[in-house]
Amino acid sequence: MKHARLLIAAAAAAPLALAACGGADDDGPVTLRMTTWSASEDHLAMLNEIADAYTADHPEVEAIEFDPLPFEGYTSTLTTQIAGDNAPDLAWILENSAPDFVTSGALVPLTDTLSGADGYEYDDLIPAATELWTHDDELYAYPFSTSPFAVFANEDLLAEAGQPTAAELVASGEWTWERAVEAGAAVHAATGTDGLVIRDFDYTGWDNLSTLWTGWGANAWSADGAECGFDDPEMTEALTFMHDAVFEQEAMPGPGTTADFFAGEAAFTVTQISRAGLLADAAFEWDLVPLPAGPTGDYSVIGQAGLGVLTVAPHPEEAADFLAYMTNPENSAKLAQYFPPPRESQLTAEVLGQANPLLSPEQLQAVVIDRIDAGVVKPSHTGQAQLDQAVRAALDPLWTADADVAGVLAELCTAIDPLLAQ
Amino acid sequence: MTKAVADTPPGREQPRPGGPGWWTARRRDRLAGYLFAAPQLAGTVLFVLLPLGLMFWYSLHDWNVLAGGFTWTGAENYERLAADPALPGVLGATAAFSAGLVVLNLSLALVLAILLNQRLRGTIVFRTIFFSPVAVTLVAWTIVWRFLLQDDGGVNGLLSTIGAEGPNWLRGEATAMAAVIVVQVLKNVGLNMVLFLAALQGVPKELYEASTIDGAGAWTRFRRITMPMISPTILLTSIITVVGSLQVFAQIDVLTSGGPGTSTTVLVYYLYQNAFQFHDFGYGATLSVLLFAIVLVLTVIQWQMRRKWVVHED
Numbered sequence: 109m110k111h112a113r114l115l116i117a118a119a120a121a122a123p124l125a126l127a128a129c130g131g132a133d134d135d136g137p138v139t140l141r142m143t144t145w146s147a148s149e150d151h152l153a154m155l156n157e158i159a160d161a162y163t164a165d166h167p168e169v170e171a172i173e174f175d176p177l178p179f180e181g182y183t184s185t186l187t188t189q190i191a192g193d194n195a196p197d198l199a200w201i202l203e204n205s206a207p208d209f210v211t212s213g214a215l216v217p218l219t220d221t222l223s224g225a226d227g228y229e230y231d232d233l234i235p236a237a238t239e240l241w242t243h244d245d246e247l248y249a250y251p252f253s254t255s256p257f258a259v260f261a262n263e264d265l266l267a268e269a270g271q272p273t274a275a276e277l278v279a280s281g282e283w284t285w286e287r288a289v290e291a292g293a294a295v296h297a298a299t300g301t302d303g304l305v306i307r308d309f310d311y312t313g314w315d316n317l318s319t320l321w322t323g324w325g326a327n328a329w330s331a332d333g334a335e336c337g338f339d340d341p342e343m344t345e346a347l348t349f350m351h352d353a354v355f356e357q358e359a360m361p362g363p364g365t366t367a368d369f370f371a372g373e374a375a376f377t378v379t380q381i382s383r384a385g386l387l388a389d390a391a392f393e394w395d396l397v398p399l400p401a402g403p404t405g406d407y408s409v410i411g412q413a414g415l416g417v418l419t420v421a422p423h424p425e426e427a428a429d430f431l432a433y434m435t436n437p438e439n440s441a442k443l444a445q446y447f448p449p450p451r452e453s454q455l456t457a458e459v460l461g462q463a464n465p466l467l468s469p470e471q472l473q474a475v476v477i478d479r480i481d482a483g484v485v486k487p488s489h490t491g492q493a494q495l496d497q498a499v500r501a502a503l504d505p506l507w508t509a510d511a512d513v514a515g516v517l518a519e520l521c522t523a524i525d526p527l528l529a530q
Numbered sequence: 531m532t533k534a535v536a537d538t539p540p541g542r543e544q545p546r547p548g549g550p551g552w553w554t555a556r557r558r559d560r561l562a563g564y565l566f567a568a569p570q571l572a573g574t575v576l577f578v579l580l581p582l583g584l585m586f587w588y589s590l591h592d593w594n595v596l597a598g599g600f601t602w603t604g605a606e607n608y609e610r611l612a613a614d615p616a617l618p619g620v621l622g623a624t625a626a627f628s629a630g631l632v633v634l635n636l637s638l639a640l641v642l643a644i645l646l647n648q649r650l651r652g653t654i655v656f657r658t659i660f661f662s663p664v665a666v667t668l669v670a671w672t673i674v675w676r677f678l679l680q681d682d683g684g685v686n687g688l689l690s691t692i693g694a695e696g697p698n699w700l701r702g703e704a705t706a707m708a709a710v711i712v713v714q715v716l717k718n719v720g721l722n723m724v725l726f727l728a729a730l731q732g733v734p735k736e737l738y739e740a741s742t743i744d745g746a747g748a749w750t751r752f753r754r755i756t757m758p759m760i761s762p763t764i765l766l767t768s769i770i771t772v773v774g775s776l777q778v779f780a781q782i783d784v785l786t787s788g789g790p791g792t793s794t795t796v797l798v799y800y801l802y803q804n805a806f807q808f809h810d811f812g813y814g815a816t817l818s819v820l821l822f823a824i825v826l827v828l829t830v831i832q833w834q835m836r837r838k839w840v841v842h843e844d
Contacts, residue, residue: 114558117565184806191595191811208809214596311701312787364681364698420598493807497788504790507701 137170138423140430142198143186147176151446158442162433169426190420197427201249201414204315206240207490215248215416216424218431222247225432237450240485241414249414250435253447255380256483257319257409258475259400263393265375266291269298274397285323285349288376288400292359295375302367303359307379311363311507312500315486319378319409321346323402328487329528336521336528347506348513355509363507380411381475384466396471398479410483448476455480491530498524588815595809607816624796628775630711635771639719643726661720668717672784675713703793706786710794714781722767729763761840769832773825797821
């Protein structure tokens with residue numbers, strides 16, 4: 109009995125000894141890990157199918173794991189994993205952090221690997237799609253999803269308010285922002301539901317407003333990123349228009365109000381076509397049309413997502429080889445089921461139609477294919493996260509009924525000028 | 531197995547380790563003590579002291595995670611801290627939040643505890659009601675409140691039934707800060723309330739009886755007997771609440787994301803933005819050092835003040 113206490117103490121401390129015994133890396137076949145922000149079962153099944161076909165032919169890669177992270181805070185989670193020495197091999201990259209990833213050396217250059225891969229047809233990639241992901245003529249990430257913004261319309265609500273359908277407005281050449289807001293205001297007045305919602309803006313995600321201000325020829329900053337564009341007359345005009353639409357015409361929901369188009373709570377919403385899936389069980393008639401024309405005419409804005417190999421990945425070479433396989437013409441056609449591809453040859457209504465059975469070939473032609481080449485990407489800049497916060501904070505005073513639009517925008521530029529200069 | 535023979539001078543022979551004379555009850559007890567303490571000690575070293583040391587170490591570096599750079603910069607981050615134009619606003623928001631939270635939380639907890647300490651029907655029900663938010667997940671609680679506080683949310687809906695038009699709570703600078711404070715107070719006031727309740731019930735009844743006989747009124751009894759007797763609990767709750775208030779994060783992230791403008795960007799949120807959103811872990815660590823220093827100083831001040839206002843303190 110005299111040792112009983114000692115034994116209990118030893119038992120209490122035993123887990124420490126166990127914890128100290130860690131596993132060690134082996135030299136056998138490697139396992140690749142890729143982070144995504146989609147946990148969709150369909151997406152993962154397709155990715156796993158491509159991965160299985162790859163591992164069957166590549167004994168050096170034992171398995172490829174797809175690791176879905178929450179979309180909210182995706183980049184923060186990814187960078188925390190990198191900081192914690194737990195970097196994935198491949199990662200999806202959001203367009204707004206593209207400049208940070210592309211210019212910082214965080215990603216492995218891909219041009220040689222991709223252009224040298226058998227049957228890759230590197231020249232098929234559309235320059236407008238790869239531009240954001242290219243630095244010093246070197247491609248750092250593959251833009252696996254290149255999807256224009258468009259407008260979904262709720263035909264039932266428009267009819268209830270005595271408004272023409274969106275297609276009728278397009279056909280008659282009246283499809284402008286002014287007319288869209290007028291129709292939205294009419295729906296709000298007649299039905300009490302909201303008029304027009306720029307999805308994911310919610311008075312914080314300001315970069316989504318580029319789907320509006322591009323129609324006025326406005327830009328968040330100059331092409332070289334050095335000069336603030338928020339105090340330009342075009343921007344002031346565009347945001348004054350929006351301010352009126354929110355606070356005077358009540359065509360757009362105000363701050364702190366939520367309205368979900370896909371639940372039938374708004375007449376129009378500006379978003380990407382990939383959201384069409386949310387309309388599978390819609391209880392209302394709907395249509396998809398291109399963005400309305402602004403004072404400068406027709407335009408389009410595209411949203412992108414990239415796929416890159418991290419420099420600090422455990423197995424960068426194997427990962428780059430898998431990336432080349434995953435995005436070759438054959439697999440790109442598979443990816444196109446869900447993500448509009450950056451390949452010229454695959455941008456057809458037929459390929460895209462497989463992905464979006466709810467959309468007609470005419471809708472896809474008008475909204476995606478005709479618009480992708482001329483598309484402007486959403487604003488992004490080195491140090492985007494910091495700029496994002498600074499612009500969001502400086503725009504907050506704009507969202508009150510009595511705001512001085514020009515004054516707020518001038519102050520915004522004062523706030524972000526030092527960041528743009530960095 | 532060979533045994534090493536200790537090279538001991540003649541006349542000072544010691545029992546060999548492991549030998550019958552060396553393995554005394556005293557040594558056995560000591561070993562058991564160390565083994566019992568080992569898990570806690572290892573946990574403290576691994577999860578408290580080591581990260582604390584690393585935090586100081588990182589604050590002396592420029593660490594850009596994306597670029598993979600980790601370079602020694604000495605005091606550069608501290609110079610940047612001293613010149614950071616955003617810092618006064620951040621510290622102001624932090625002070626406003628902490629002051630509002632501590633005053634509201636402690637006074638409400640004390641009032642509730644005194645009310646629920648009465649021998650009335652239904653006090654158990656009310657105790658449960660006020661304590662239950664403590665058991666709710668913080669983020670779930672906050673998300674529900676975000677919906678309630680929207681412009682067209684439940685709070686304004688309730689106000690409209692009495693003909694009042696509520697503000698857009700989370701979009702106005704003053705109302706956003708007030709909303710964050712109240713949501714946090716309602717979440718945690720139950721914990722302090724229970725601590726106060728336990729302290730109130732520990733006050734000897736004889737003291738109240740004696741003072742009543744001496745003619746003391748309710749206020750005098752509260753001021754001269756209740757307050758001094760529960761002062762150690764007031765100290766404890768105030769330290770916990772102050773330290774907790776300086777570490778508020780999830781509520782800010784869910785309710786306001788630091789806005790409108792930067793009006794609710796408190797120190798921890800600013801730290802999070804720098805480290806995890808702007809990828810600048812070196813400066814983030816420097817802000818952590820500042821937070822650590824503030825918490826340390828405030829706790830030391832409170833601890834020193836106990837001599838003045840805590841009765842029965844040894």
